[in-house]
Amino acid sequence: MTAPSDRTEVRRLPERAVYDRETIHAIVDEALICHVGFLADASPVVIPTIHARIDDTLYFHGSPASRMLRGMKKGTEVSIAITLLDGLVVARTPFHQSLNYRSVIVFGEARLVDDPDEKQLALKAVTDHVTPGRWEDSRRPSEKEIAGTLVLAVPLDEVSAKVRIGPPVDEEDDIELPYWAGVVPLSIVPGAPIPAAEVDWPAPEYLTDYRRPV
Amino acid sequence: MTAPSDRTEVRRLPERAVYDRETIHAIVDEALICHVGFLADASPVVIPTIHARIDDTLYFHGSPASRMLRGMKKGTEVSIAITLLDGLVVARTPFHQSLNYRSVIVFGEARLVDDPDEKQLALKAVTDHVTPGRWEDSRRPSEKEIAGTLVLAVPLDEVSAKVRIGPPVDEEDDIELPYWAGVVPLSIVPGAPIPAAEVDWPAPEYLTDYRRPV
Numbered sequence: 470m471t472a473p474s475d476r477t478e479v480r481r482l483p484e485r486a487v488y489d490r491e492t493i494h495a496i497v498d499e500a501l502i503c504h505v506g507f508l509a510d511a512s513p514v515v516i517p518t519i520h521a522r523i524d525d526t527l528y529f530h531g532s533p534a535s536r537m538l539r540g541m542k543k544g545t546e547v548s549i550a551i552t553l554l555d556g557l558v559v560a561r562t563p564f565h566q567s568l569n570y571r572s573v574i575v576f577g578e579a580r581l582v583d584d585p586d587e588k589q590l591a592l593k594a595v596t597d598h599v600t601p602g603r604w605e606d607s608r609r610p611s612e613k614e615i616a617g618t619l620v621l622a623v624p625l626d627e628v629s630a631k632v633r634i635g636p637p638v639d640e641e642d643d644i645e646l647p648y649w650a651g652v653v654p655l656s657i658v659p660g661a662p663i664p665a666a667e668v669d670w671p672a673p674e675y676l677t678d679y680r681r682p683v
Numbered sequence: 684m685t686a687p688s689d690r691t692e693v694r695r696l697p698e699r700a701v702y703d704r705e706t707i708h709a710i711v712d713e714a715l716i717c718h719v720g721f722l723a724d725a726s727p728v729v730i731p732t733i734h735a736r737i738d739d740t741l742y743f744h745g746s747p748a749s750r751m752l753r754g755m756k757k758g759t760e761v762s763i764a765i766t767l768l769d770g771l772v773v774a775r776t777p778f779h780q781s782l783n784y785r786s787v788i789v790f791g792e793a794r795l796v797d798d799p800d801e802k803q804l805a806l807k808a809v810t811d812h813v814t815p816g817r818w819e820d821s822r823r824p825s826e827k828e829i830a831g832t833l834v835l836a837v838p839l840d841e842v843s844a845k846v847r848i849g850p851p852v853d854e855e856d857d858i859e860l861p862y863w864a865g866v867v868p869l870s871i872v873p874g875a876p877i878p879a880a881e882v883d884w885p886a887p888e889y890l891t892d893y894r895r896p897v
């Protein structure tokens with residue numbers, strides 16, 4: 470269990486709060502992107518980016534020219550949201566309309582990863598997070614490419630999850646109303662791989678059979 | 684065209700920047716959720732929430748007990764990211780690995796919506812944003828329910844979009860390498876509606892034929 474800090478303690482609908490590490494890790498690992506919030510000139514900025522997890526560390530990367538990453542070099546405070554949508558919750562009244570979801574919120578300080586070995590591990594993790602097996606089936610980045618990538622790390626310490634599952638929760642008086650109620654499940658579905666112009670052979674199995682969670 | 688402000692001007696990969704209002708609106712309307720960034724005790728916080736657009740205003744809502752909304756009552760500065768994932772971009776090297784996406788970033792001040800008519804219009808917009816047609820096919824919220832919902836509005840003025848489409852862009856020297864390259868398209872697919880326990884009739888067509896974009 471991860472003890473909730475004052476910030477990660479879920480105040481709203483606490484029955485939806487989940488703190489166990491296994492659930493948190495599963496959400497982080499299934500999501501393709503996260504949304505990173507930070508301050509730029511004292512104003513909030515939110516940016517989507519690809520991430521990956523190694524043990525209890527969240528990594529993300531980008532170009533040294535990125536405004537977000539540039540500003541984070543010196544240990545910027547960040548808040549990171551990772552959100553999976555699982556379904557539309559259709560209630561008898563809009564007041565109880567909702568979504569089924571699994572979400573994680575992280576608070577922490579972003580650390581610039583300097584060590585080339587940790588950097589390479591992080592880039593491998595990010596690659597295999599999006600497309601498991603791809604690192605082994607691609608050209609390794611050169612030293613120059615690794616040097617030309619900024620990698621940031623945030624500890625998954627101050628972290629919490631919220632999960633909503635199941636049917637709508639309607640007012641008792643509304644149950645008899647003639648409105649359909651229930652859930653429409655949602656999932657992310659991959660299509661058939663589209664080869665680049667120069668590629669005339671079939672895509673590897675890890676892409677033709679692609680699915681989330683892995 | 685929306686003239687980019689200093690903050691919304693896309694500095695990285697400017698060829699991906701899109702400022703026309705139609706593209707921005709289409710992304711906002713297709714996405715089911717947004718990620719709202721704001722300051723709480725001078726620290727960044729990012730929270731996912733359902734939104735809707737009416738003309739050039741973005742609305743979102745929640746309980747008066749919500750920490751986010753409570754803190755925003757007085758015109759808090761926010762940054763809102765709206766992100767659609769369209770595909771995995773599989774390049775010959777992890778350095779060029781990417782995602783195809785369409786994203787919008789909004790900066791602005793959140794305004795608390797007090798007027799009950801505007802509030803009701805916003806709640807209708809949010810309901811029909813997620814499930815078009817549902818407002819007409821549900822019990823209208825009571826005055827008490829409307830009073831018990833906080834609605835916030837952010838103008839879509841300081842706003843920009845970024846769009847990445849198409850195949851990977853690899854180094855010329857890498858094109859001959861024996862690694863498959865291309866795109867795996869991704870889409871959000873609805874499943875068959877699951878009725879609540881008390882519902883023994885078929886779901887309405889706007890749910891059995893659910894799709895995004897509408």
